[in-house]
Amino acid sequence: xxxxxxxxxxVAVALAIYAGSRGLRYFDAALVGYATATVFLxxxxxxxxxxxxxxxxxxxxxxxxxxxxxxxxxxxxxPTAVPRSVLGYLGFQTFLRARxxxxxxxxxxxxxxxxxATLITFPLTFGWLAFFSDTASGPGYTxxxxxxxxxxxxxxxxxxxxxxxxxxxxxxxVLAGCGWFLWRRFRHREATTGQRFGYDFFPLIGxxxxxxxxxxxxxxxxxxxxxxYDFLAIAHMATVVLTLVFxxxxxxFHVIQRPASVGVEIYKRAALERDGVFPCxxxxxxxxxxxxxxxxxxxxxxxxxxxxxxxxxxxxxxxVLRGQAYLDTVKRGFR
Amino acid sequence: xxxxxxxxxxGRCIGCQACVAACRECDSHRGKSMIHLDxxxxxxxxxxxxxVCMHCEDPVAPCAEVCPxxxxxxxxxGVVQEAAKERCIGCGNCVxxxxxxxxxxxxxxxxxxxxxxCYDRTSVGLAPMxxxxxxxxxxxxxxIEELEADRPGAQAIDVFRFGSAExxxxxxxxxxxxxxxxxxxxx
Numbered sequence: 136x137x138x139x140x141x142x143x144x145x146v147a148v149a150l151a152i153y154a155g156s157r158g159l160r161y162f163d164a165a166l167v168g169y170a171t172a173t174v175f176l177x178x179x180x181x182x183x184x185x186x187x188x189x190x191x192x193x194x195x196x197x198x199x200x201x202x203x204x205x206x207x208x209x210x211x212x213x214p215t216a217v218p219r220s221v222l223g224y225l226g227f228q229t230f231l232r233a234r235x236x237x238x239x240x241x242x243x244x245x246x247x248x249x250x251x252a253t254l255i256t257f258p259l260t261f262g263w264l265a266f267f268s269d270t271a272s273g274p275g276y277t278x279x280x281x282x283x284x285x286x287x288x289x290x291x292x293x294x295x296x297x298x299x300x301x302x303x304x305x306x307x308x309v310l311a312g313c314g315w316f317l318w319r320r321f322r323h324r325e326a327t328t329g330q331r332f333g334y335d336f337f338p339l340i341g342x343x344x345x346x347x348x349x350x351x352x353x354x355x356x357x358x359x360x361x362x363x364y365d366f367l368a369i370a371h372m373a374t375v376v377l378t379l380v381f382x383x384x385x386x387x388f389h390v391i392q393r394p395a396s397v398g399v400e401i402y403k404r405a406a407l408e409r410d411g412v413f414p415c416x417x418x419x420x421x422x423x424x425x426x427x428x429x430x431x432x433x434x435x436x437x438x439x440x441x442x443x444x445x446x447x448x449x450x451x452x453x454x455v456l457r458g459q460a461y462l463d464t465v466k467r468g469f470r
Numbered sequence: 471x472x473x474x475x476x477x478x479x480x481g482r483c484i485g486c487q488a489c490v491a492a493c494r495e496c497d498s499h500r501g502k503s504m505i506h507l508d509x510x511x512x513x514x515x516x517x518x519x520x521x522v523c524m525h526c527e528d529p530v531a532p533c534a535e536v537c538p539x540x541x542x543x544x545x546x547x548g549v550v551q552e553a554a555k556e557r558c559i560g561c562g563n564c565v566x567x568x569x570x571x572x573x574x575x576x577x578x579x580x581x582x583x584x585x586x587x588c589y590d591r592t593s594v595g596l597a598p599m600x601x602x603x604x605x606x607x608x609x610x611x612x613x614i615e616e617l618e619a620d621r622p623g624a625q626a627i628d629v630f631r632f633g634s635a636e637x638x639x640x641x642x643x644x645x646x647x648x649x650x651x652x653x654x655x656x657x
Contacts, residue, residue, distance in 0.1 A: 187540065190538070190540075191536075192535075192536050192537060192538035192563055193538040193539070193540075195538070196538045196561065224580070230560070230578065230579055230580035230581070233576070233578040233579040233580075234555070234579045234581065324497030324498060324500075324590055325497065325498050325499065325500070327590075328497070328498040328586075328589050328590040328593070329545065329551060329589055329590075329593070386556060389556040389557050392539055392557060392559070393559070395538065395539060395559050396559035396560060396561075396580060399538075399559055399560070399561045403561075422566070423562065423566060427562075428566065431536065431563055431566055431567060434536055434563070434567075435532070435536060435567055438529075438532075438535050438536065439529075440529060440532050440535070440536075440567070440635070441632070441633070441634065441635030442569050442632035442633055442635045442637075442655075442657060444633065444657070445569055445632055445633070445655075445657050446566045446567055448657075449571075450506075450565060450566070450568070450571030450572070450573075450574075451506075451508060451571060452571075453568075453569065453570065453571035453656060453657075454506055454508045454519055454521045454570065454571040454656075455508050455510060455519065455656075456656030456657070457519065457521075457570065457571075457630075457654065457655055457656035458480055458508060458510045458517070458518075458519025458656070459510055459656065460654035460655070460656045461480050461481075461519070461643065461653065461654060462480060462481065462510060462517055464654055465481075465627075465643070465645045465646075465649055465653060465654070466479070466480070466481035466644075466645060466646060466649075467481065
């Protein structure tokens with residue numbers, strides 16, 4: 136099933152490239168490596184996603200999250216819940232600010248750098264976005280989107296500079312953020328504990344390599360009169376392709392997983408509002424939303440854990456009850 | 471049970487909170503204590519219950535099994551690690567599913583925290599912070615042979631009963647050798 140889903144996604148992306156580039160008319164053959172890697176990326180990400188959501192807990196929350204998302208009742212009672220969660224968790228990542236200001240700033244730099252690069256690169260390599268010079272000598276350029284003529288601009292104006300250096304700006308943002316994360320990987324005990332090269336370092340090295348080789352392309356055309364440009368273009372493509380095909384298998388997959396936090400948030404808020412809170416069986420203190428406890432018990436039963444009823448007791452009471460049982464039946468101690 | 475591990479003896483605990491303070495100093499989660507110290511009958515007796523992660527072996531880490539984001543890694547040495555920061559979505563499944571009541575959830579950080587056996591220390595042969603400072607050795611770090619040599623007449627129990635289910639763990643509790651059967655889970 137995951138293979139079929141991955142295959143469908145890859146074919147869909149290939150068809151979208153063909154259609155969006157108007158039968159490859161606007162497709163830039165020099166960028167074929169990037170486009171091919173994206174087709175593989177679509178397969179890999181979809182395959183991994185399908186495997187991920189086949190596990191009981193993930194499958195249940197995927198379903199509950201979408202149910203909460205499409206619920207008209209939730210929309211009426213919590214109209215701002217979805218946009219606030221999307222902006223807060225996915226855009227500005229406020230939870231990272233709570234984990235540390237440095238981490239938050241660095242992650243925001245990497246995040247917006249990658250978003251900017253993605254918005255430029257993917258349409259460009261798909262042939263959905265194309266630039267054509269108005270005259271043989273410039274400086275006027277016209278942007279074609281999905282084969283349709285849109286705006287024209289002067290390449291030597293500020294707008295022109297921004298358009299042609301968008302990826303350079305993205306690279307600087309990414310390098311600044313990655314620098315902080317790399318420093319942390321070498322110096323911070325929290326980060327160094329249990330870190331793995333393939334999982335923790337490789338993604339950072341990949342982003343740095345993409346950014347540096349990308350900036351070197353600009354450096355070559357700006358100051359070296361295009362020397363080594365061909366080699367740098369291939370080196371840059373190699374770093375991008377390697378990183379793209381790595382996304383489904385390593386740390387970058389958290390980008391695909393993170394939207395689940397929005398689903399869980401709106402599901403829990405809506406469940407709390409609809410059914411109320413489940414009190415701890417022992418102390419009566421609020422535990423979680425009733426639907427949450429019920430769903431967790433179902434997940435535990437599916438996993439054959441055998442103590443799902445225990446989920447109705449709060450963590451502190453579980454510990455106290457175990458302590459009481461130990462001191463009553465195993466060893467009396469200081470009582 | 472893991473080779474070198476934590477042995478908890480609640481009967482020895484005097485509730486001094488040294489373990490709680492020491493846990494906060496651990497470099498891998500500085501400022502946050504991962505150990506729980508609960509008073510069984512607060513105000514009447516000194517009886518206290520120190521709770522660390524028991525690093526469940528069978529079933530393997532229920533917290534990891536119920537995690538919808540695959541955020542909890544069990545390393546090859548059997549240590550159930552705390553949630554990976556980039557993956558945890560803060561749902562709280564692990565908090566309510568853990569039979570020992572170990573994981574904590576920081577709602578603002580949208581992140582689970584739990585005892586990771588002071589992995590920055592134990593992975594290089596040092597004892598966890600809690601065991602290092604415990605004045606009564608209610609928290610003992612070593613091998614089963616070292617425990618038996620230190621405490622004649624004691625045994626380690628690494629199976630806990632929760633209703634009809636049993637959970638075998640990487641850490642253990644200490645019991646008199648006259649005691650038979652799994653340790654009670656309190657359920």
